[in-house]
Amino acid sequence: MRLTPAGALVLVAFSVPVAIELRTLFGIFGVALPLASVVVFEAVLLAAIAVAYVASSDSDADAAAKH
Amino acid sequence: MATFVDRYPEEASVVKACLTVAFVSLGIGAFFGLVQALHRTGVVRLFSSVDYYTVLTAHGVLLALVFTIFFLLGLFTWAITRSLERPLPNIRLTWAWVGLAQAGTVATAAAILAGFVPDIGVSADVLFTFYAPMKAHPLFYAGLAMFIVGTWLAGADWFLAYREWRKDNPDERIPLQTFMVLTTMLMWYLATIGVAVEVVVFLLPWSFGIVETVNPLLTRTLFWFFGHPVVYFWLMPAYLMWYTILPKLAGGRLFSDPLARVVFVLFLLLSTPVGIHHQYLDPGIAEGFKFIAMTNTMFLLLPSLLTAFTVVASMEHGARQRGGEGRLRWLGALPWRDPAFTGMALAGLMFAAGGFSGMINAGMNINYLIHNTLWVPGHFHLTVGTAVALTMMAGSYWLVPQLTGRKLYSRPIGLAQVVLWFVGMVFMSNAMHRAGLAGVPRRTAEPQYNSFDFTTTMGSIEELQLQIAVGGTLLFVSVVLFSFNMLASAIEDPVETPVDDRLPAPLSGADGSPRVLDNLRLWTAIAVVLVVLAYTLPLASIVQDAGLFGNVPGVPMLIGNFVESLAGVIA
Secondary structure, three states: OOOOHHHHHHHHHHHHHHHHHHHHHHHHOOOOOOHHHHHHHHHHHHHHHHHHHHHHHHHHHHHHHHO | OOOHHHHOHHHHHHHHHHHHHHHHHHHHHHHHHHHHHHHHOOOOOOOOHHHHHHHHHHHHHHHHHHHHHHHHHHHHHHHHHHHHOOOOOOHHHHHHHHHHHHHHHHHHHHHHHHHHOHHHOOOOOOOOOOOOOEEOOHHHHHHHHHHHHHHHHHHHHHHHHHHHHHHHOOOOOOOHHHHHHHHHHHHHHHHHHHHHHHHHHHHHHHHHOOOOOEOHHHHHHHHHHHHOHHHHHHHHHHHHHHHHOHHHHOOOOOOEHHHHHHHHHHHHHHOOOOHHHHHOOOOOOOHHHHHHHHHHHHHOHHHHHHHHHHHHHHHHHHHHHOOOOOOOHHHHHOOOOOHHHHHHHHHHHHHHHHHHHHHHHHOHHHHHHHOOEOHHHHHHHHHHHHHHHHHHHHHHHHHHHHHHOEOOOOHHHHHHHHHHHHHHHHHHHHHHHHHHHOOOEOOOOOOOEOOEOOOOOOOOHHHHHHHHHHHHHHHHHHHHHHHHHHHHHHOOOEOOOOOOOOOOOOOEOOOOOOHHHHOHHHHHHHHHHHHHHHHHHHHHHHHHHHOOOOOEOOEEOOHHHHHHHHHHHHO
């Protein structure tokens, strides 16, 4: 399924609470993650969304070329 | 194809007048929110801490009471008119309640804002929870009374419209949006008895000096009699939009009309006999009464869970109509480009988080951990601050074009605005909840104490403060974008069809459901009985303990004078 720019933006928004609450989740199990880990994790999430967006655009372009 | 403004031009003007007040209040209230967040966290201090309660009161009253309720007045006028398919019966009455509520708002706001100029001698730094012993200028209470009476007249106007429709349609089921408006207003009439008695019988005579003392616990209890159901008065417009507009925006239809009616009936029954759960730490109310309030409160989870099921089912139906497949992949087929849809969906998601933190507030024992801490504002910024406010802003992107006959200026700005609100609120409310768990108090400009450091379970207080400041800033930018988009939309060229305003019929309509659901007299009678059961003994006990007017002379909220007096005493 194609990831639209709006869909990518909403995924970026969703990634923020996931990154913030990941630290809380680890805290429940006694693992104290530093603030930097949240920043790195969010950066990884953003990179993953960017890759998914580009890959989805490329696959759409390929499908259009075949037709 | 004509839209609402073409079919009902007078009513469209009424709705626009209400929404204008709502949006102006949103802008001013959000500005006070920003300066407050920056002040509390120590990032930037634009005003003296002495003025903190003026800022906090303005923020609370303008956003939690004026923005939300004026939006409700506009939305319900639109909903009644379009769902009954007829103009309001007496437009003079309609403009009368609009004028009364607006005049009340101006009086209340003037009393609050005058607090910035001590020379005037008018002040109302009593917060939006305006119970004794804090005392405001009579102008504040008089303005509030006018505002509340304005909402009562609005409800009467809508009931008159319904009565006329019923004469012509004796056997029809009440249209769903009208049903939602009427049940909400019945709940409101019941709930505002508490605040009416508090203001008219106690606070107003007390602030005029007609009576010298009041019973603070009695005024607190009367306030919370109203103070919890007002939460549902904010929330019901959001529910109306989630049930009747969101499924259409998602590309589908409402899953179940009867289930929606059950939810609104449950809110009518259960919203009011729960207010004592705000008073778990109040001495003077027996633990048994608090336990009953907690039990009633937990029942309120049922309509919220029913709503989550119905709304998500409706969204899934819409996504599948748009070609969505799979267990979760259908989420990708939803119209995320549409700011009205995305804003409401994100608001609903945040409401789920707010519901969970609300369960902590509602539990008698665990409430003691977070009572009067920053957790509580963290909670209600998820509920009224996002579930309600974000739904109202998002809904405006679909509603306002129907009122003006002009297209929305920019959907991308709208989308950025709702996403920014979501992200800003994630930052701010998460930090507020965590700070509350660390014991950081609410309602103070200076949450620091000498020789005492708050201990967080993870991270540091400085991180949390930064998170609050960043979140508050993002939220303010979001309001600026919203205001700009609304203003720019107002000067677009008129078009014939600015938005598709048709609302499809539900998948499961009202016809197959029991007609007793529409028996408003029955549900109102049961709601009254539940309130009598929940409140008679606690109120009798409070009056028996300290008398009807107590013996508290009151604390006029002129902080500057208070600080000077204190300094004099110490010297």
